[in-house]
Amino acid sequence: MFTIARRIAFRELRGGLRGFRIFLACLALGVAAIGGAASLNESVKAGIASNAQPLLGGDLQARLSHRTANEEELSAMRRAGSVSYQLQLRSMARSAAEDGGRSLIELKAVDGAYPLYGVTEVEPAMPLADVLAVKDGVPGAAIDPSLLARLKIQIGDQIKIGEGTFQARAVITKEPDRLVAPTMSGPRVLIATTALPATELVQQGSLLQHIYNIRTEGRETADQLRERLTRDFPDAAWRLRGLNQAAQGIESFLDNVTLFLTLVGMTALLTGGIGVANAVSTYLAARMNTIATLKCLGAPARMIFMIYAIQIAALASIGIAIGLVIAAVVPPLALPFLAELLPVGGEIGIYPVALARAAVFGVLTAAVFALWPLAKARDIPPVALFRQALAGGGRPPLRYLVLLAILGAGLAGFAIATAENVKFAAQFVAGAAVALVLFRIAAVGVMRLAASLARGRGGFAAGKPTLRLALANLHRPGSPTTAVVLSLGLGLSVLVAIALLETNLDARITNGMPADAPSMFFIDIQPQQTEDFTSLVEQVPGVRKVTTASMIRGRITKINGVKAEDANIDPDVRWAIRGERGLSQSADPPENARIVDGTWWGPELGDEHLVSMDSVVAKGMGLKLGQTISVDVLGVEITAVIANLRDIRWQSGAMNFTLIFSPNAMAGAPQMYIATVNSDTGSEDRIEQAVMASMPNVTVIQVREALELLRNVLGSLSIAVRITASVALVAGALVLAGAIAAGHSRRIYEAVVLKVLGATRRDVTRAFLFEYGLLGLATGVIAAGVGTIAAWAIVTKIMRLEWTFDGLLTLEVIVACVVVTLLAGFSGTWRALGAKAAPLLRNE
């Protein structure tokens, strides 16, 4: 039977692929999006893997945050090979000239061995040692190109960092171990470690990273070295990173980006699936006579199913193949655009696993969405040849519904199983299923409403035959309403949700800062500078309030006696145990403290160490009053009893600490001070100037500038997100085009009959205008509603932020949807208006 079915199937395909362009485009787009995203990910990861040594700076790296390695540790490292030392910190750079500029910088001091792998490239070209060397008594610095404008200097000019003076001798064009683009952090300044003491920036308690890169020289492997260092120095508290962690941050960022792209791809594929179902239905409807004829000639239902399943499979293979070809060329096409963001270029190549996964998605989607119309076609009765009204209705047999459920579950399962973040993928699948059901219900609602409005004399459409025709076309069997509402609605609601998320984030950044929020932050204030700092700043006109607090760097090690890594912690507060955090100590409660449980400690403290904790973090860690938390400060473990819990409003922008210890707990710990300043707008530069002139070691962060940077980063991210999300919208538009194209001959027929009955071209235009306008309006309203609900849920339930509704944006989306639908409708309808009546009306 299969051989005959195959023969008939291919005989029928001789007619070509007309009518299947949308089918092919829908599948190709989804497969290309999923396969392209995964190929790009693998390509970048391969690039990182082959550049792991220069990216890490060695074969193994040891990082210490509060001390340098001691002689014993250094010699242990040197036994494996060469060692290069560097120190990284945030600071301020300013021009030595009177009227020069200032900027926050990321300072990196390197020794003569740097870099162990790769080359630092500078402009004008010269060896790095020459750039950093002392010439005429002044050490050199290589700077990020953006600093030239920020500091208003030229190459050869002098700059000041802390108390030190440097000559900006070259700009950095390539830093081999730089992972993140300067636009995402701060501009880099490279100096020699020998020039560092002059800056006087290295103080007890300063925020520093001491980094030792080791290049193994054959005596032992990096893994063996790591094992030896871990074994011989169990209390070193260093972070050892190997080549597989060379670009850990980038890789997880990349995985998140890939996840997002995959979800967009899956949305596109899902949306395209509706286009697939539509195309198959339209194709099979046009084949109704052939199917009935084949049945009259003795073909059993199974063979009919087989014939058309073979055809759809063949066509799906073409669509998937096109998608895979596009996916395969995504890395070489996309990498040049990502060059600014990525530390290394990707490896161009074919990534079979990524492509195979995309192909499986394509096959499953085609199967899920083609099965229903195929199963229905199987049951077209031979009598359809004579009475067409009888055909095309009803449900397929139960076994096909079961098969459909299995394939649907397979698609969902595959999406979840192959995702990097299983939980997120599962949520997406559940969300997509709910959205599909919602849109289906909405489509049925629109059709019912159209039916009730169209019906009856004296009704809404009475006396308006063009409106009635439009309404009838929205609810007639085979109308494009369901397909358009589902597909365009799905794509559009994703876009609405993203746009509203952006609006809300932007509103939080712009308006989220209360009027009493500080305008400036100061870090790295030495304990002995605090009083001078306060009196200095208070003298500057425009300053309203100066608040200082001590800050100690520490890492949470135990939660009520249980090791932090073993404790059961809510993922939402897990950030608190990752790495070092700023801790504080205070005799008095902070000015803005809202104690929700327990009481603040009095002036008389016994031997017991006490701590005040953020109530949300305490809850996430399962901690209550009277229980303990332990932190590691400079290798010393301090355990304190929770005395009270505070409700912290981080959005206030005021100074806050998750943990504030009683003064006895931190006695003797090296600490720095941080300060916030509330001042009138426009006074920031005066304050910064005053502080920099007498305390060059202090780092200044202007809230306005930081917010501007954040808004810029968010702005460029949101453009990228919108462009990618529009892939789903493109799929929706394809389905819209397909659904409208499928009704092309119907529209021509209607136009002709209306003209015969006395309708002018204006009447006919009005009928189509109503039809597509109403369809676009209904889809736009539903998509705006679903997108708004989704964004509201994310903003208020997940991000726990205040919700801002943007009515204008929602209105814009609805109008855009109406315009797009009208344009799509009219592009296919224009010809209908000018169609000659006679050929259609002649007897067949």
Next chain:
Amino acid sequence: MSVMSRFSADPAAIQLDGVHLTLEGPAGPVNILKGVDLSVAQGAAVGIVGPSGSGKTTLLMLIAGLERVSRGNVRIAGTDYAKLNEDGLALFRRDHIGIVFQSFHLIPTMTALENVAVPLEFAGRSDAFDRAEAQLRAVGLGHRITHYPGQLSGGEQQRVALARAFAAEPKILLADEPTGNLDGATGHQIIELLFDLHKRSNTTLVLITHDMGLAARCDRTVHIADGLIARDSLSSAAE
């Protein structure tokens, strides 16, 4: 005596002078009508007969204003078609012409009542639905007014088409093989209905048919062959 003068002294309801129609076919221009002169008086019934491809339907399309002549002149109810654009022709049809096709050409998404009401609604008649219902009752479909074309038999669909054609009380009714898709008995019913309506409303009827017996029921029979009127005779019914 001319075939026209016995019915009316008014200008002819249909006046075709030297009508030519040439269409571009895949193999070059095709001369479908090669100089047709035809004059039909108001209230007359004319049967048009002729072999397939002789130009009968084309002639009907020209009278309906659905096709433009290549040469010659078409004047219907005193109006020169050459002076009307496409929309003008549509409005003219709305006010003066009813058409019945072999394939019915109902709008599938509208009920029988709505289909009949459409031309009345286009004409802005406030009683569109009442008139449509009365017309459906007149053709014996009072019980089917809420049915969609797909739910009606071929004969019923053609009765809806007849009701629609007569609803606006046109001066001229054009019927292109209205029984061609129907069985004998149903076709007979439709023809009776057609002639009955024609008589009652004094409509000019142009009926295209292959059936000589049917043509003979008209006042005149016009024979078309190879794009020309080969014979134009009074039927026995009219004599």
